[in-house]
Amino acid sequence: AQSVTQPDIHITVSEGASLELRCNYSYGATPYLFWYVQSPGQGLQLLLKYFSGDTLVQGIKGFEAEFKRSQSSFNLRKPSVHWSDAAEYFCAVGARSGGGADGLTFGKGTHLIIQP
Amino acid sequence: DVKVTQSSRYLVKRTGEKVFLECVQDMDHENMFWYRQDPGLGLRLIYFSYDVKMKEKGDIPEGYSVSREKKERFSLILESASTNQTSMYLCASSGTDRLDGYTFGSGTRLTVV
Numbered sequence A: 001a002q003s004v005t006q007p008d009i010h011i012t013v014s015e016g017a018s019l020e021l022r023c024n025y026s027y028g029a030t031p032y033l034f035w036y037v038q039s040p041g042q043g044l045q046l047l048l049k050y051f052s053g054d055t056l057v058q059g060i061k062g063f064e065a066e067f068k069r070s071q072s073s074f075n076l077r078k079p080s081v082h083w084s085d086a087a088e089y090f091c092a093v094g095a096r097s098g099g100g101a102d103g104l105t106f107g108k109g110t111h112l113i114i115q116p
Numbered sequence B: 001d002v003k004v005t006q007s008s009r010y011l012v013k014r015t016g017e018k019v020f021l022e023c024v025q026d027m028d029h030e031n032m033f034w035y036r037q038d039p040g041l042g043l044r045l046i047y048f049s050y051d052v053k054m055k056e057k058g059d060i061p062e063g064y065s066v067s068r069e070k071k072e073r074f075s076l077i078l079e080s081a082s083t084n085q086t087s088m089y090l091c092a093s094s095g096t097d098r099l100d101g102y103t104f105g106s107g108t109r110l111t112v113v
Helices: none
Strands: A003-005 A010-014 A017-023 A024-026 A034-039 A045-052 A056-058 A064-068 A073-078 A087-096 A104-105 A110-115 B005-006 B010-013 B019-021 B023-026 B031-038 B040-048 B065-071 B073-078 B087-094 B109-110
Touching: A003 A087, A003 A104, A010 A034, A017 A110, A017 B087, A024 A073, A034 A064, A034 A073, A045 A056, A045 A064, A045 A073, A064 B005, A073 A087, B005 B087, B010 B019, B019 B109, B023 B031, B031 B065, B031 B073, B040 B073, B073 B087
Parallel strands: A010 A110, B010 B109
Antiparallel strands: A003 A024, A017 A073, A034 A045, A034 A087, A056 A064, A064 A073, A087 A104, A087 A110, B005 B023, B019 B073, B023 B073, B031 B040, B031 B087, B065 B073, B087 B109
């Protein structure tokens, strides 16, 4: 079974500084990887996804993520954060099975705090 | 844009009540999901459905049931609400390829008193 670990429960970054949120996954084959963002009181919005090909993936809102198979990681980055980036961020991994149980497994989330 | 609409943003129910949470999507998606979200636990899958009248248990189905009579609508039912079911409930849908990513509703915050 697949699993996702987001090692950092909270991250505090100054506005304008760079950001990296960590995500490690466990899955035997090539995974499908996603990053979602959740603003307070809202549902989850897809930031970006990786299936195959170029290991550096561009997403919305200036975010990017890099797939590193050797490290089983899919870290999310942004060169300069804005106060509006304060939110909860979820990494998710998907896997194909032979039956009807395909689906996404989510990490527990990283809460991003932006300092002025 | 795909829209997933959850009928209530906030709901307060009494212990023992039967509770219905409704979710509607407008993009003809085959797959629909119900998650609950709790601090420190992330998202946990309750049930999902990959076709009308089909349902599959997720990781935490106990105390819940679901109904999918029409493709666009997926209902979560709490047969007898309990205080430990106080949570944020999120509905999501996806197309034929479940691994193409999910679209989420805005969530229903349920409080059971």
